[in-house]
Amino acid sequence: MTTAGARQPQAGAGQLLELIRTGQAGTRAELVRLSGFARSTVAQRIEALLRAGLIVSTGGADSTGGRPAETFAFNRTAGVLLGADIGGSHTRIAVTDLGGEVLAEDEADLDVADGPKRVLGWVRRRFTRLLRHVGREPADVHGLGVGVPGPVESGTGRLVSPPIMPDWDGVVVPGWFAGDYAAPVVVDRDVNIMALGELRAGGHDATDMVVVKVGIGLGCGLITGGRIYRGAQGAAGDLGHLHRGGDEPCRCGQTGCLEATAAGWAIRRRLNQHGYEVNTSADIVRLARSGDHRTVRLIRQAGRLIGESLADVVGLFNPAIIVVGGNLAGAREPLLAGIREVVYRRSQLLASRDLRIVPSTLGHRAGTIGAAMLVHDHLYDPHRVSTALA
Amino acid sequence: MTTAGARQPQAGAGQLLELIRTGQAGTRAELVRLSGFARSTVAQRIEALLRAGLIVSTGGADSTGGRPAETFAFNRTAGVLLGADIGGSHTRIAVTDLGGEVLAEDEADLDVADGPKRVLGWVRRRFTRLLRHVGREPADVHGLGVGVPGPVESGTGRLVSPPIMPDWDGVVVPGWFAGDYAAPVVVDRDVNIMALGELRAGGHDATDMVVVKVGIGLGCGLITGGRIYRGAQGAAGDLGHLHRGGDEPCRCGQTGCLEATAAGWAIRRRLNQHGYEVNTSADIVRLARSGDHRTVRLIRQAGRLIGESLADVVGLFNPAIIVVGGNLAGAREPLLAGIREVVYRRSQLLASRDLRIVPSTLGHRAGTIGAAMLVHDHLYDPHRVSTALA
Numbered sequence: 001m002t003t004a005g006a007r008q009p010q011a012g013a014g015q016l017l018e019l020i021r022t023g024q025a026g027t028r029a030e031l032v033r034l035s036g037f038a039r040s041t042v043a044q045r046i047e048a049l050l051r052a053g054l055i056v057s058t059g060g061a062d063s064t065g066g067r068p069a070e071t072f073a074f075n076r077t078a079g080v081l082l083g084a085d086i087g088g089s090h091t092r093i094a095v096t097d098l099g100g101e102v103l104a105e106d107e108a109d110l111d112v113a114d115g116p117k118r119v120l121g122w123v124r125r126r127f128t129r130l131l132r133h134v135g136r137e138p139a140d141v142h143g144l145g146v147g148v149p150g151p152v153e154s155g156t157g158r159l160v161s162p163p164i165m166p167d168w169d170g171v172v173v174p175g176w177f178a179g180d181y182a183a184p185v186v187v188d189r190d191v192n193i194m195a196l197g198e199l200r201a202g203g204h205d206a207t208d209m210v211v212v213k214v215g216i217g218l219g220c221g222l223i224t225g226g227r228i229y230r231g232a233q234g235a236a237g238d239l240g241h242l243h244r245g246g247d248e249p250c251r252c253g254q255t256g257c258l259e260a261t262a263a264g265w266a267i268r269r270r271l272n273q274h275g276y277e278v279n280t281s282a283d284i285v286r287l288a289r290s291g292d293h294r295t296v297r298l299i300r301q302a303g304r305l306i307g308e309s310l311a312d313v314v315g316l317f318n319p320a321i322i323v324v325g326g327n328l329a330g331a332r333e334p335l336l337a338g339i340r341e342v343v344y345r346r347s348q349l350l351a352s353r354d355l356r357i358v359p360s361t362l363g364h365r366a367g368t369i370g371a372a373m374l375v376h377d378h379l380y381d382p383h384r385v386s387t388a389l390a
Numbered sequence: 391m392t393t394a395g396a397r398q399p400q401a402g403a404g405q406l407l408e409l410i411r412t413g414q415a416g417t418r419a420e421l422v423r424l425s426g427f428a429r430s431t432v433a434q435r436i437e438a439l440l441r442a443g444l445i446v447s448t449g450g451a452d453s454t455g456g457r458p459a460e461t462f463a464f465n466r467t468a469g470v471l472l473g474a475d476i477g478g479s480h481t482r483i484a485v486t487d488l489g490g491e492v493l494a495e496d497e498a499d500l501d502v503a504d505g506p507k508r509v510l511g512w513v514r515r516r517f518t519r520l521l522r523h524v525g526r527e528p529a530d531v532h533g534l535g536v537g538v539p540g541p542v543e544s545g546t547g548r549l550v551s552p553p554i555m556p557d558w559d560g561v562v563v564p565g566w567f568a569g570d571y572a573a574p575v576v577v578d579r580d581v582n583i584m585a586l587g588e589l590r591a592g593g594h595d596a597t598d599m600v601v602v603k604v605g606i607g608l609g610c611g612l613i614t615g616g617r618i619y620r621g622a623q624g625a626a627g628d629l630g631h632l633h634r635g636g637d638e639p640c641r642c643g644q645t646g647c648l649e650a651t652a653a654g655w656a657i658r659r660r661l662n663q664h665g666y667e668v669n670t671s672a673d674i675v676r677l678a679r680s681g682d683h684r685t686v687r688l689i690r691q692a693g694r695l696i697g698e699s700l701a702d703v704v705g706l707f708n709p710a711i712i713v714v715g716g717n718l719a720g721a722r723e724p725l726l727a728g729i730r731e732v733v734y735r736r737s738q739l740l741a742s743r744d745l746r747i748v749p750s751t752l753g754h755r756a757g758t759i760g761a762a763m764l765v766h767d768h769l770y771d772p773h774r775v776s777t778a779l780a
Contacts, residue, residue, distance in 0.1 A: 035401075036402040036431075036776075037427070037428075038430070041428060151740050160740065161740065206622070224615075225614075229614055229615075230708070231709065232596070232745075233741060233743070234740075235738065236706060236707055236708040241738050242702050242706070243698070243701060243702070243736050311632075311633060312699075312702055315625075315631060315632050316610075316612070316626060316629065316632070316707070317706075318620070318622050319622060320622035348625065348642070349551070350541050351625040351628065354622070354623065
């Protein structure tokens, strides 16, 4: 951040990188025109960005005559990003280039309740293996993004009283990676990284989105004006614990929460009561895909209950699109049909006329791509770039 | 807006005005340091801003020695803004300085269902009178902000199928003022201007706010990250028509909406069924303040019902503060107590621990001040200023 008294010799370098990175400008003349900076300022900042390896010169551009102008491009192969999507019962990781393109990935069934040592230990070991696999060194890692299924203190990456992961309370996630990488680690809720992934790489063409994660747990990420909306304490999007009435006990300690009747853990409990042997959301999806009537009925009913709360979300937030992801979204039609049925019936015309309700396009990768984009946004924040080069 | 190919001789003038207007910078040296612009660029833009009358030179600043540096300030008395807050049954207007300080105001009971001719006719006539009263000419008006109790197409200021004001469908509000003032007219929903007023002038010290308007109708304005959040079609904040169950018919044509049991019109209907003679929210507030048991009970119960929906808002949106305004907020304790009782009981700890639920600090003025701030933000948008001076 800029402080009022500080000198900033590279002020504006971050804005120029943004113009180059997003394809808005490639030549010095375009950078001068779009930034409003002096020609000499642009020249100095370009030098600093080239020296830092953040951009490369790609030679002459198409020109209408005379000497072709030199063009610059974002150097997305200068390093890699690491993304981890830690879910309640399953964890996925990926190595991406600096633009968020997945180069290699891995996953495992890990119960987050087993604690940080087991889960983050696995993540650390497998990151090392994946890096070797793509021929990169720890020094090539520019940043790590991590999603966790609980509330995170922004800035520090510390878990704050996470209801379903008691052993993680107070854990500062970045500290676990400090010995492995000399790179920033950014941490956010799992639903937020998933929403960021769908926003950036999902091809949905919307800036006001709700991304619902239906797995063993239930939550949503809110995107407003093209940014993650976290709320005052980072607790926004707590869809699973909206009060829906009834006296079904919830795992949070209250009764009548949406999760208590519509989350994967509630469906699992119901199926096991009827003699099934179900452990993971994958088990539930398998049953649904095999056409098991009871499972299909339970998922469709969960979709309807989720739809009731999403109708409220539509009335309050008026999103352009609702993206349905998470492991139970693998059951597709019964879940989506239940949600659509209720949302379209309950919502006011203006808010629902153009509303799209669609499955996740990134599927299982939404979280890891989003985690990489989270640290990407941190690294290439215009202020941060300017300050880092100053 | 900047287009990729356009030359912008005054690019950056808007950012400099912003630094001056918000008190971040006063001297040329501060402007150079905080903007990152070249000294010559800052000098040219300062000239243009002085010529346009947007800033004034206020003489030398305190200095550590030598000739004191010239300082610049926003010229808030260079003109006036007009703000109109058109409610369902009551309309208020104000003349403010360019910073949004109220200079004169007026109000009347006007039923919005009487149509645009009657309501906007009154607004136009009274604006003329108020301007004379403060010794200003129509040419001094730099902009008009208008709030209306229905959905507005952003950009054009056209009403779109407003449920409670059928005669207004398709009405382009700015057109009604085109003959009076050669100044921009910006239109938004009544709940949004109220929220903007509380954000800027309410002294709440929060950037994530929910501002509830409880009057004859019921709705809320959402502030996220210090900006009005409108949603994809401008329909966000439709609190009154969240589905709460039951079969009470709502004035929107559906059944079971929150409004049908908790809005002023529902309380009025109930009181009149019991032989009271109640027309406006002022009548209801008068009864409550006189200690009429039935009225107090109905308002407290409305507060509880509104609280149920606000608990959902808290879970989804995690605001730092809920501000309760609108005419029925004049009943104070019974309404606030009902809301607080349910919100704090129903909300998860993390989202409610630091949540404040407070009455509006601007009271009846929240809407008109917010309307003035709406056009203020439009006029002094950095891009717009730069383009206007170019």
